[in-house]
Amino acid sequence: MPGESFRFIHAADFHLETPLGDLDSLPPHLRELMAEAPRKAAAAVFEAALVDNIDFLVLSGDLLAPQAAGPHGMALLLDYFDKLHAKKKPVFWTAGIADDPAKWPDAVPLPPNVTLFPKNRAVSIPVERAGRTICNVIGRSTDGRSVLHVPSYRTDPTDEYTVAVGYGSADANALAEGRFDYWALGGDHNREEIDGGAEGAAIYCGSPQGRSLEESGAHGYSVVDVDADRTTRVHSIETDVFRYCRVKLNAADINAVGGIRNVMGERIVRLHHEHGGRNLLIGWDISVSNDDSLLSIGDSDELLSWVRREYGHGSPSAWTCQLKVRPPRNYPKSWTDEDTILGDFLRAADKHRKLDGRDLNLAPFTEETSAITSTTATLLAEVSSSARADLLDEATLLGVELLRGGKPNLVQKT
Structure with missing residues (x-):
C-alpha cells in the first residue's frame, strides 16, 4: 500500500564551539566574519527547516560542546528549537562525543518537540502528520564508541519508512544489517555517501562549515525527499561561509602562464x-x-605576503592560509660541477642526502647565540629521522636561491 510523501532535513557536526582552523593569524578585515561563520552556517540549516514543506529535522551529533560553546552557542540551538516547536516541527537529535547528553545543563530543558535520544538504548518514534504516521525515526546517542553499533538498533519489523539516526564510523556491510530505509549519520565532517548501506541512502552529511584544509570543498546539509512509493532522493545544500581549498602547482603549471604569480x-x-x-x-x-x-x-614569505595583499582583501576574499614550497631533489649538473661556492654547497648537500641526513648535526649552531633557550636548542639539535630529508631539501633550496641572487619568479634553464 502506498505511503505518504514527506521531506526532512538531515544535518550534523555543527561544532559551534570550534573556530575556523589552519590560520596563523586572523586578518582584521575578516575577523568578525570568520568568528560568525560556524553560527551562520548552522543558522542556515534551521532557517531551511522552518520552511513549510519540511516535516521534521534530524541532527546526527556533535552540535556543540555546551561548556566550550557557552551561552552564545546554546542560545542559538534553543532559539531555533523554540521556533520549530511553534511550527509543530519535530527535531530528532542523536548526540555524539562533543554534545554528550550528560554535558547538557539540567537547568536548561529542551522544548517538547526535541527528542534527544538516550545513550543506553535505541528508541523508535513515529512521525505523524494530520493524524497519520508518515515514517518512523529510530536513534541512539553514542555511548562513547568511535564505531556505530548497528546491532543495538534492532527493532520489531514495520511497514513504515524508517530513518535511523546514528553517530560514528561504519561501513556499508554493517549499516546494511540494520535494513533501514535511510541512515542519517554523523561524526564525519566531510560529506560521504555509503553505497549499499540502506534501502534508500546512507549519508554522512558533513559539517555545515569546514574548519581546516583537511575539510576542503563544499559543506552543508541534506534535504531528503521520500515519495509515496518510498523512493528516496537526497539533495545536498551548501551553507559554508568560508570554503577551504587545496591547490597543487608544479613547474609545468607555472611555465604555461609565465610565472608563479600569474598562475x-x-x-x-x-x-x-x-x-x-x-x-x-x-x-x-x-x-x-x-x-x-x-x-x-x-622568498616564500614575500610570496605569501603578496598573494594575501593582492587577493585577500576583495569581496569575496581569497585568503591564503598556507603556502608550502616543495624543493627539488635534483639540481642541474652544471651547477653542481661549478668551482664556486654554489658548487661546493650543492656537493655538500648531495653528500648529506645520500646519507638521508643521518650525519646532520645542528647542535654547534645553537651554541652561537645566547638567545636560544635550552628547549629550542634541543629541538634543533635532535631532528627526527622523518624530518631530516625535508629539512635538508628546504635548506638546500634556500641556499641555492641566496647563492644565485635570490631572483624571484624565474624559471632557470641550463
Whole structure:
C-alpha cells in the first residue's frame, strides 16, 4: 500500500564551539566574519527547516560542546528549537562525543518537540502528520564508541519508512544489517555517501562549515525527499561561509602562464567561479621542478605576503592560509660541477642526502647565540629521522636561491 510523501532535513557536526582552523593569524578585515561563520552556517540549516514543506529535522551529533560553546552557542540551538516547536516541527537529535547528553545543563530543558535520544538504548518514534504516521525515526546517542553499533538498533519489523539516526564510523556491510530505509549519520565532517548501506541512502552529511584544509570543498546539509512509493532522493545544500581549498602547482603549471604569480591569480579567479563567489581559504602546495630546470619562486614569505595583499582583501576574499614550497631533489649538473661556492654547497648537500641526513648535526649552531633557550636548542639539535630529508631539501633550496641572487619568479634553464 502506498505511503505518504514527506521531506526532512538531515544535518550534523555543527561544532559551534570550534573556530575556523589552519590560520596563523586572523586578518582584521575578516575577523568578525570568520568568528560568525560556524553560527551562520548552522543558522542556515534551521532557517531551511522552518520552511513549510519540511516535516521534521534530524541532527546526527556533535552540535556543540555546551561548556566550550557557552551561552552564545546554546542560545542559538534553543532559539531555533523554540521556533520549530511553534511550527509543530519535530527535531530528532542523536548526540555524539562533543554534545554528550550528560554535558547538557539540567537547568536548561529542551522544548517538547526535541527528542534527544538516550545513550543506553535505541528508541523508535513515529512521525505523524494530520493524524497519520508518515515514517518512523529510530536513534541512539553514542555511548562513547568511535564505531556505530548497528546491532543495538534492532527493532520489531514495520511497514513504515524508517530513518535511523546514528553517530560514528561504519561501513556499508554493517549499516546494511540494520535494513533501514535511510541512515542519517554523523561524526564525519566531510560529506560521504555509503553505497549499499540502506534501502534508500546512507549519508554522512558533513559539517555545515569546514574548519581546516583537511575539510576542503563544499559543506552543508541534506534535504531528503521520500515519495509515496518510498523512493528516496537526497539533495545536498551548501551553507559554508568560508570554503577551504587545496591547490597543487608544479613547474609545468607555472611555465604555461609565465610565472608563479600569474598562475596563482588565474587559479583564484577559477576557484571563485567554481565555488559560487564564496570567501576562500586556500592552501597552496607548490612543487619546484626536479628535471633539468629549476623554478625559483623567491622568498616564500614575500610570496605569501603578496598573494594575501593582492587577493585577500576583495569581496569575496581569497585568503591564503598556507603556502608550502616543495624543493627539488635534483639540481642541474652544471651547477653542481661549478668551482664556486654554489658548487661546493650543492656537493655538500648531495653528500648529506645520500646519507638521508643521518650525519646532520645542528647542535654547534645553537651554541652561537645566547638567545636560544635550552628547549629550542634541543629541538634543533635532535631532528627526527622523518624530518631530516625535508629539512635538508628546504635548506638546500634556500641556499641555492641566496647563492644565485635570490631572483624571484624565474624559471632557470641550463
